[in-house]
Amino acid sequence: MSTEPYVRTASGTIGQVDAQQVPRYAGLGTFARLPQTRDVERYDVAVIGVPFDSGVTYRPGARFGPSAIRQASRLLKPYHPALEVAPFVANQVVDAGDIAANPFDIEVAVEQIRAGVLDIVTDPAQRFVLLGGDHTIALPALQAASHLHGPVALVHFDAHLDTWDTYFGAPCTHGTPFRRAAEQGLLVKGHSAHVGIRGSLYDRKDLLDDEELGFTVVHCRDVDRIGIDGVIERVLQRVGEHPVYVSIDIDVLDPAFAPGTGTPEIGGMTSRELVAVLRAMRDLHIVGADVVEVAPAYDHAEVTAVAGANIAYELISLMVDA
Numbered sequence: 001m002s003t004e005p006y007v008r009t010a011s012g013t014i015g016q017v018d019a020q021q022v023p024r025y026a027g028l029g030t031f032a033r034l035p036q037t038r039d040v041e042r043y044d045v046a047v048i049g050v051p052f053d054s055g056v057t058y059r060p061g062a063r064f065g066p067s068a069i070r071q072a073s074r075l076l077k078p079y080h081p082a083l084e085v086a087p088f089v090a091n092q093v094v095d096a097g098d099i100a101a102n103p104f105d106i107e108v109a110v111e112q113i114r115a116g117v118l119d120i121v122t123d124p125a126q127r128f129v130l131l132g133g134d135h136t137i138a139l140p141a142l143q144a145a146s147h148l149h150g151p152v153a154l155v156h157f158d159a160h161l162d163t164w165d166t167y168f169g170a171p172c173t174h175g176t177p178f179r180r181a182a183e184q185g186l187l188v189k190g191h192s193a194h195v196g197i198r199g200s201l202y203d204r205k206d207l208l209d210d211e212e213l214g215f216t217v218v219h220c221r222d223v224d225r226i227g228i229d230g231v232i233e234r235v236l237q238r239v240g241e242h243p244v245y246v247s248i249d250i251d252v253l254d255p256a257f258a259p260g261t262g263t264p265e266i267g268g269m270t271s272r273e274l275v276a277v278l279r280a281m282r283d284l285h286i287v288g289a290d291v292v293e294v295a296p297a298y299d300h301a302e303v304t305a306v307a308g309a310n311i312a313y314e315l316i317s318l319m320v321d322a
Contacts, residue, residue, distance in 0.1 A: 006035055014040055015088040024074045030095035032076040037094050044091035045319055046120050046128045049098035054106055055136030055173040059262040061295035066131040068296035072305035080317045087317040096120045106172045114140035124148045127319045129312050132292030135174035138247045145245050145288040146186040153242040154192035158249035159199055159265040163210045182213040189214035193238045196220045196252035199265035232280040246289040250308055258307050260299025271307055278314045289315040
């Protein structure tokens with residue numbers, strides 16, 4: 001057992017390291033200074049790092065995302081006032097460490113990540129949040145989620161569709177995970193949505209192919225046209241009653257709010273807009289999630305890492321009622 005002075009809660013969970021005993025800049029750098037799996041007998045939510053970025057098509061560096069997000073998460077506190085929940089009290093949340101994935105063979109890495117998630121999350125009642133890594137990791141995460149729950153609805157926040165077929169003949173990259181997921185029957189067709197899409201495309205056919213795969217697109221311009229409430233309504237109607245997987249590419253945020261990423265696009269969501277949509281999803285049955293494409297080499301003042309850490313915290317808080 002760890003010697004770290006974790007807070008023991010009345011509900012029986014082990015919370016964060018006590019900030020009154022150990023300053024936030026000291027001690028082990030787990031996510032939100034939470035216990036590791038070895039420190040607890042059971043857990044409800046696992047935070048899992050996946051330092052893999054061999055599927056990128058432009059700027060590399062997301063392999064260092066998990067460590068940057070963990071570092072930025074030191075400021076997270078145990079009570080979420082907007083949702084009125086204490087996620088680390090209501091659930092036993094742990095940092096399950098990193099899944100080591102082959103950096104030279106993407107298909108081997110995908111299998112390692114899928115197996116790694118299922119080694120950590122063995123019960124359908126357990127949930128997980130992956131810290132990426134590039135967006136390739138969403139495919140094995142969805143494979144794991146589907147193994148535990150059957151096909152899921154997907155809410156995908158991103159500047160890009162990520163439903164292209166191949167890049168340079170490679171079927172599994174950060175631009176293809178959701179086409180592969182749809183083809184493999186991991187998603188409930190007609191109940192998945194992309195949110196925040198913007199920027200240039202290769203062809204209008206990209207949108208038509210995406211629709212054929214069963215997705216709807218909430219473009220970033222829709223935030224101005226129908227407002228956040230309109231975006232929320234479209235997402236909630238699309239998902240329905242199905243188990244939900246939430247995938248968040250940090251580049252859904254405008255580069256002003258998340259400069260440290262591999263494929264930035266102007267005209268993105270603000271961090272406040274993204275958080276507002278996420279908080280409206282509190283009644284959904286979220287079974288898994290990821291926060292990907294944080295590339296700290298292009299960051300400054302931990303701006304992107306802080307966004308990633310807080311988004312992961314929002315996701316964990318949403319899982320309280322799942």
